[in-house]
Amino acid sequence: MLTATNIHFGFGNRTVLNGVSLTLAEGEFVCLAGPNGSGKTTLLRILLNHYRAPGQITWSGRPLDQWTTRQLSQLVAYLPQSPTFEPTQTVADIIKLGRSPHWSAFGLESPADTHIVTQVAAQLALTDDLDRPLLELSGGQRQRVFLARCLAQQPRAMLLDEPGTHLDIKHQVELIKLLQHLATDQKLAILMASHDLNLAAALSTRLILLHNGQVAAAGPPADVLKPQILRQVYEVDLELIPRPNRPQLVFPRIGFTPEEPNVHGA
Amino acid sequence: MTAWNFRKLVCSIALWIVLWAIVAAACMLVGSTTGALSRQQWLYRLEMVLIPSLIGAALAAAGVAYQAILRNPLADPYLLGASSGAALATYIWSLLLGTAGAVAVQIGQQAFAFTGAAAAIAIVLGLAQRRGRLDPVTLILVGVILNAVCGAVYLLIFSLNLSRDMTRQTGGPFRILIGGIQTDLTTAEEITAAIAIAVGWIVLLSIAGEMNVGMLSDAEAQSLGVRIHRLRWIAMIAASLLTAAAVAISGPIGFIGLICPHAARYVTGPDPRRLLPAATAIGASLLVIAEALSRLFSQPTLLGNHLPVGVLTGLLGGPFFLVLLFHQKRQS
Numbered sequence: 001m002l003t004a005t006n007i008h009f010g011f012g013n014r015t016v017l018n019g020v021s022l023t024l025a026e027g028e029f030v031c032l033a034g035p036n037g038s039g040k041t042t043l044l045r046i047l048l049n050h051y052r053a054p055g056q057i058t059w060s061g062r063p064l065d066q067w068t069t070r071q072l073s074q075l076v077a078y079l080p081q082s083p084t085f086e087p088t089q090t091v092a093d094i095i096k097l098g099r100s101p102h103w104s105a106f107g108l109e110s111p112a113d114t115h116i117v118t119q120v121a122a123q124l125a126l127t128d129d130l131d132r133p134l135l136e137l138s139g140g141q142r143q144r145v146f147l148a149r150c151l152a153q154q155p156r157a158m159l160l161d162e163p164g165t166h167l168d169i170k171h172q173v174e175l176i177k178l179l180q181h182l183a184t185d186q187k188l189a190i191l192m193a194s195h196d197l198n199l200a201a202a203l204s205t206r207l208i209l210l211h212n213g214q215v216a217a218a219g220p221p222a223d224v225l226k227p228q229i230l231r232q233v234y235e236v237d238l239e240l241i242p243r244p245n246r247p248q249l250v251f252p253r254i255g256f257t258p259e260e261p262n263v264h265g266a
Numbered sequence: 267m268t269a270w271n272f273r274k275l276v277c278s279i280a281l282w283i284v285l286w287a288i289v290a291a292a293c294m295l296v297g298s299t300t301g302a303l304s305r306q307q308w309l310y311r312l313e314m315v316l317i318p319s320l321i322g323a324a325l326a327a328a329g330v331a332y333q334a335i336l337r338n339p340l341a342d343p344y345l346l347g348a349s350s351g352a353a354l355a356t357y358i359w360s361l362l363l364g365t366a367g368a369v370a371v372q373i374g375q376q377a378f379a380f381t382g383a384a385a386a387i388a389i390v391l392g393l394a395q396r397r398g399r400l401d402p403v404t405l406i407l408v409g410v411i412l413n414a415v416c417g418a419v420y421l422l423i424f425s426l427n428l429s430r431d432m433t434r435q436t437g438g439p440f441r442i443l444i445g446g447i448q449t450d451l452t453t454a455e456e457i458t459a460a461i462a463i464a465v466g467w468i469v470l471l472s473i474a475g476e477m478n479v480g481m482l483s484d485a486e487a488q489s490l491g492v493r494i495h496r497l498r499w500i501a502m503i504a505a506s507l508l509t510a511a512a513v514a515i516s517g518p519i520g521f522i523g524l525i526c527p528h529a530a531r532y533v534t535g536p537d538p539r540r541l542l543p544a545a546t547a548i549g550a551s552l553l554v555i556a557e558a559l560s561r562l563f564s565q566p567t568l569l570g571n572h573l574p575v576g577v578l579t580g581l582l583g584g585p586f587f588l589v590l591l592f593h594q595k596r597q598s
Contacts, residue, residue, distance in 0.1 A: 050488055073491035084483045086536045092267055093537065100479045101491035107475015107539045109269035118267065130267060153490070 007055035018213040027187040031200035034210030040193035073101040077150035092130040098152025140171030157189040282547035289551040293558035318557040319550035324512035326549020329523025331505035342524035343509040347412030348383040349518030352510040355382025372458040379510035445517030446574030462511035469504040477538040521583020
């Protein structure tokens with residue numbers, strides 16, 4: 001589905017990506033992790049042709065520069081970290097925007113567009129909320145609406161940028177289940193940038209760890225989430241609690257320890 | 267939930283035309299003359315309904331485009347300085363070549379007004395931009411400053427040319443400082459303005475779907491298939507064409523492009539596909555009503571003089587702008 005080779009990019013004199021390569025196959029769930037400023041968002045936007053960068057990128061075997069903006073939007077959906085909306089827009093308004101790559105001239109819609117919007121809303125349990133203003137929804141519900149917008153594009157791949165950032169643990173779990181379902185059942189190729197290593201470990205079939213604009217490690221989560229690799233990338237000691245095939249992480253040095261005084265007092 | 271298809275688009279446009287026609291017909295009954303009207307007086311009133319409609323429609327449609335593409339609810343051709351840029355350019359053109367005459371002269375005047383509007387927008391966007399970001403209030407502040415500068419430049423040139431008869435050529439100082447409906451436009455002036463407005467409006471309607479997506483962030487718009495920079499250029503050019511065409515025959519009538527899109531949003535929501543026909547009709551109707559009121563005020567028992575319609579829209583639009591500004595501040 002996606003092959004990116006030797007991507008270089010910088011803003012001014014600052015190098016953001018330095019020879020990054022990755023692949024994404026149909027039905028695969030790949031997590032892109034790394035510290036702040038490691039180039040996760042930039043990489044996603046380069047893959048979508050928002051920024052031009054030296055290197056080779058192909059989608060479905062076709063070089064990126066041979067895709068028109070409209071064609072690419074019918075193949076790949078993108079969910080940014082903070083999606084935007086108008087205060088008066090309803091859930092239906094937002095999901096309908098996902099059909100915009102398929103609208104004809106003058107923004108005219110076909111009956112198929114309405115059918116797909118209805119179908120996607122049902123799939124994400126949003127049917128009863130279609131006429132509600134987005135402002136009335138909780139953070140978790142809103143994120144589902146934006147995911148519905150992506151699905152309405154009928155893409156074969158989705159690039160997600162920190163989709164769990166503003167969500168509590170319950171909604172994060174819901175999101176994880178939904179994304180897993182999309183990858184396995186609908187054979188969607190998903191590339192998700194995430195800060196959350198636990199989420200990455202739980203979800204992904206493959207994990208790519210970025211550090212200083214380079215791939216520090218890539219492979220199954222169990223192979224990437226090693227104490228020495230994580231120490232090198234995050235410059236902090238992390239303790240790994242092993243589970244069958246997948247490691248779970250904790251951060252032992254956060255907060256106060258018995259050896260350290262409680263600075264906040266009693 | 268139903269699809270926004272061709273039938274709905276045509277029905278929407280037809281419905282808004284009917285609503286405008288009702289308002290326009292009612293306004294034709296209003297004037298400073300009482301009793302039975304002669305055919306000539308009816309024709310005069312018809313002209314005084316059609317010309318404000320054209321101008322109001324153009325300014326309101328331009329407002330829809332500016333607000334959508336700049337993602338700024340305060341954007342308006344007048345507040346962005348496009349109107350005063352176009353008005354100053356029209357005035358300079360009239361000094362050089364006059365306003366009455368061949369169609370080529372009118373096309374030249376329209377082109378000059380368009381250049382003025384486009385230059386004003388380019389200056390405002392250039393000055394208000396900071397590290398690629400446009401602060402809504404800074405944008406308007408720069409536009410207001412540009413308005414003041416254009417007004418001052420106009421008054422300077424006007425003072426230097428007092429010996430010439432400016433009444434026909436400029437419509438007097440009101441024409442550029444406030445704006446009003448001219449009673450002595452030539453057919454060539456009216457037709458060139460109407461064609462320019464029709465072209466600009468159809469272009470905006472054709473990109474209304476993309477403008478709907480363009481209201482999102484650049485990254486989202488691009489990933490939904492919109493070439494955002496190309497869209498901005500097209501929308502800016504079309505909106506400036508509409509502004510220039512209206513201003514060339516009326517002067518900078520303020521706030522129509524601000525009030526009407528907001529009023530229409532209450533009915534249609536923010537989607538420019540539905541908003542554009544509604545705001546256009548409301549703009550046409552509002553200016554027709556304002557012009558009818560100014561005719562009423564011009565009765566001998568009231569003011570006795572024809573009140574420029576820009577005075578009324580300014581009195582209405584100023585407070586409206588302040589309400590919007592405070593509303594936006596509260597939201598942010």
